[in-house]
Every structure is written in structure tokens, then in C-alpha cells.
Amino acid sequence: MRVAIVGAGLAGMATAIDLVDAGAEVEIFEARPFVGGKVGSWIDKDGNHLEMGLHVFFGCYYNLFGLMAKVGAMDNLRLKQHTHTFVNEGGKIGELDFRFLTGAPFNGLKAFFTTSQLSTVDKAANSLALGTSPIVRALIDPEGAMKTIRNLDSISFADWFRSHGGNNGSLRKMWDPIAYALGFIDTENISARCMLTIFQFFATKTEASVLRMLEGSPSEYLHKPIVDYLEARGTKIHTRHRVKEILFEDLGDTTKVTGIVVSNGETTETIRADVYVCACDVPGIKKVIPQAWRKWSEFDNIYKLDAVPVATVQLRFDGWVTELNDAQNRQQLQQAVGIDNLLYTPDADFSCFADLALTSPADYYKPGEGSLLQLVLTPGDPFIKEKNEDIAHQILEQVHKLFPSSRELNMTWYSVVKLAESLYREAPGMDPYRPPQQTPISNFFLAGSYTQQDYIDSMEGATLSGKQAAKVILAHAEQLKAVAV
Secondary structure (H helix, E strand, O other), rough: OEEEEEEEHHHHHHHHHHHHHHOEEEEEOOOOOOOOOHEEEEEOOOOOOEEEEOOOOEEEHHHHHHHHHHHHHHHHHOOOOOEEEEOOOOEEEEEEOOOOOOOOHHHOOOOHHHHOOOHHHHHHHHHHHOOOHHHHOOOOOHHHHHHHHHHHOOOEEHHHHHHHHOOOOHHHHHHHHHHHHHHHHHHHOEHHHHHHHHHHHHOHHHHHHHHHEEEOOOOHHHHHHHHHHHOOOOOEEEEOOOEEEEEEEOOOOOEEEEEEEEEEEEEEEEEOOOOOEEEHHHHHHHHHOOOOHOOOHHHHHHHHHEEEEEEEEEEEEEEOOOOHHHOOHHHOOOOOOOOOOEEEEEHHHHHHHEEHHOOOHHHHOOOOOOEEEEEEEEOOOHHOOOOOOHHHHHHHHHHHHOOOOHHOOOOOOOOOOEEEEOOOOOOOOOOOOOOOOOOOOOOEEEEEOOOOOOOOOOOHHHOOOOOOOOHHHHOOOHHHHHHOO
């Protein structure tokens, strides 16, 4: 069975892995000059590694970890302390500390009920909301809880939280930064289903809230092992190949794809296969779906989905920004020092950030240089049309407010990467519009984290969608062979 996959992000490559393992012949076509999709990274002309976001691997990324283990990439992850750290203005640190002798649910209860990020009043309100949530049911009936959570898609997390006794103080100080980190939108605009899905994992599985980050850049430490695995099994991956058109024919009451027209520089070619998979993001799939297909709700509903903008900023310094206690240590350049973990903040335009020179040193630490902060600007709307230089200096001032001691240091380099459309907007009421992997077109399938799957738009969601696409293709393999004839 010959399979053509459009898109070499995690969804497309996860689909490919399961298909080649089952004996399929796979070819992947990617418009960008590199693989990885929204997890893509590349090297600029000066040797700096750039990314389209900050990529953190939660312990509940079970499908992604399974994929990484298969391709030999699990050793490329660096385990972080089991605590979620918040940095407030003036360098004040708050924590959701999951470190506890016993595991779930007690470590989660301890983290949320004792968090130093919230006042006593906020903690009480927070505890009331979480104590009356489906998360409690999840402790004894995870599937039943998940059914309840799915039914909360029509309400925002903020509205749900307040209706269960939560208050705005908790939302602003803790939940908004987490919501921005997960979906690039705040709690007033993100679905309760999205947030509570994550919390269910955190509550029921000790390892779910554990954080890991890559040893270095995604291109080297995540994508290369995947590409090597696929190419060793005969998969051809073509970058800079953009799909221009999907060819199809109607055969009575069925429709099938007969080919895809792919650009390669100034020329085009038509690719023929037995099965076709579009593993794109929301803006990508909208560009390639034939307008005639909108007669089917599975395709028309995609146009009801929206994507959110995001900007990712890198700032390099001549010292160590997150070293809060020792001025001498902060200014030396012999070794990396500071907070080696993912960081959240409610007091800046970036929801989450990290010092990659500490967290992922293989590609981001440079001898003789200091911190490399990678900061995700959310909401990204105000920044898309701003000049990169203005953005960098605006964010630098916010870094100084969070870390006053960083004013002693100089910013030596910056980078700004903008995506006008990134993750799909997980707003209330959007979940019913997410398409299944199987479509009304007999030999055409979808993958991508925006498609139907019980996770958020994330690396795990993308991987899961790809595995689901491969599963349904393989389940209909005999029928697909018949269609191809």
C-alpha cells in the first residue's frame, strides 16, 4: 500500500511510523525547508538555533514518549525538578510543588492546597473549585470523569471555575499563565474541557505533571531520530514541496483522491498513491481542501476553527538572569547557573519561558556567554505587526521587572519568530467542529492535533492524532486496496 502524507510535523511523522511498521510504502511532502511543523527548529546564518515556540514534555505525553522510545530518542530528554515555578514581579517565586513521598492523588493535592503562588483566600477558593470538579471522580473512575469533562466544552474554564467557588485572584495569578502556556489564550477564552483534561492526568497519575525538556534543539534531538528511523525503512521525505491541488473523482456515491499536485521550485509534479493523508495544521488544511468538499460537514466544520497568533523571543545575556541570590555567580561565565526548569509568570506578556542555556544546553549554551531566555508571547496578536527590535527591547524591560538583578547584565543578542496562525483556538464550543481522522473521501484521511482526539493541541495531541489516523487506515487496508484498483 502506497501512502502519500502531506505535512512532516509530528502528526505526519507519527502516522508514517505506524504505517511503515505495518509494511506500507510512505512518502511525505513538506512545504517548509525543515520537518517538525510547529515544533520545527533551524539554524540561522550565525549558527544560532531558533524555534517556533518553547517545547516542554509533560509526563502524560504517553504516545509521544512511546514514539520517542521506538526511534531511540528517549535518552535525549532532561528530567526537571517536579515543581512548576512561577516568577512574579520583583523576583518573587511561587510554586506548585508536586514533590511528595506518596504519589497521586496526594502529591497533586499537596501542590494545589499549599502553593506559595496564591494567597490564603485564593488557595481556599481554588481548593473548593478543584474539590468539586470531575477530577475527584477521576480518582476512581477516569473514563467516567473524562465523559463529564468532554461535556464541558461549551463553557470557558473561568466561568466553570467561578461557578464552582473559584475566584479571579486564582485565575489571574496561576491559571491564566497555565492556560496561556497550554493553548495561547486565557481562562476566559479557553474551554473548560481543555484545562480539565490536563488536570485529570495531573490528579490521577504521579508522573503526569513531571517536566522534561530536550537536551538541545528539536531538529537534532527529536526530529533527526524520527527521520532516521523512517528513512531506514524506505520512507522518502521531501521538504520544500508544497501541495498545490488535490485531484479527485466522483464515482457514483463515492469520491476518491486520484493524486496530489506538488510544487518543487518552479515545477510541479503529480503524485499518485493508494492512500492520502493530510497532516496539516488548521491554516494548512484550509488551503488544500477542495471547495467542492465543503458539502460534507466534516470538511466545512474545519472553516469554523480558528488559529491563534504567537511570537517567540530569544534574548541572550552576558550573565545569568535567573540566578537570584549570588551576584558574583550571576556575572561569571565559566558555568551555567540559575533556575533549570520551565517558568511561568502572570506579570509579563510572556506566559512561560525558560533559560535554554540551562535547560537544553547541548545547542543553546555557548562557552563565554550567559543566559538564553526563550519567551513565548501570549496573546501574540499585539506583536505580529511590531518591529522585531521594538519587541525585543519591550520584552527586555519586562524581564528586568521580573528579575531586577538582571539590570546588571547586558542583552547581547535577540531573535523574534512570529506565527500569525499557530495552535487552533480551543475556545468554548469548538470541539464538535474538530474532524475525525476518517473522512467521507474513501482514500483520504486527516491527522493533526486539531482533529478529534482526547488531548489538547500539543505535541502529544499531534502524535495521538497520527496514531489514530494510521490505525483507521490499517483497519480498512483491504477496502483501500480495492478502491485503488
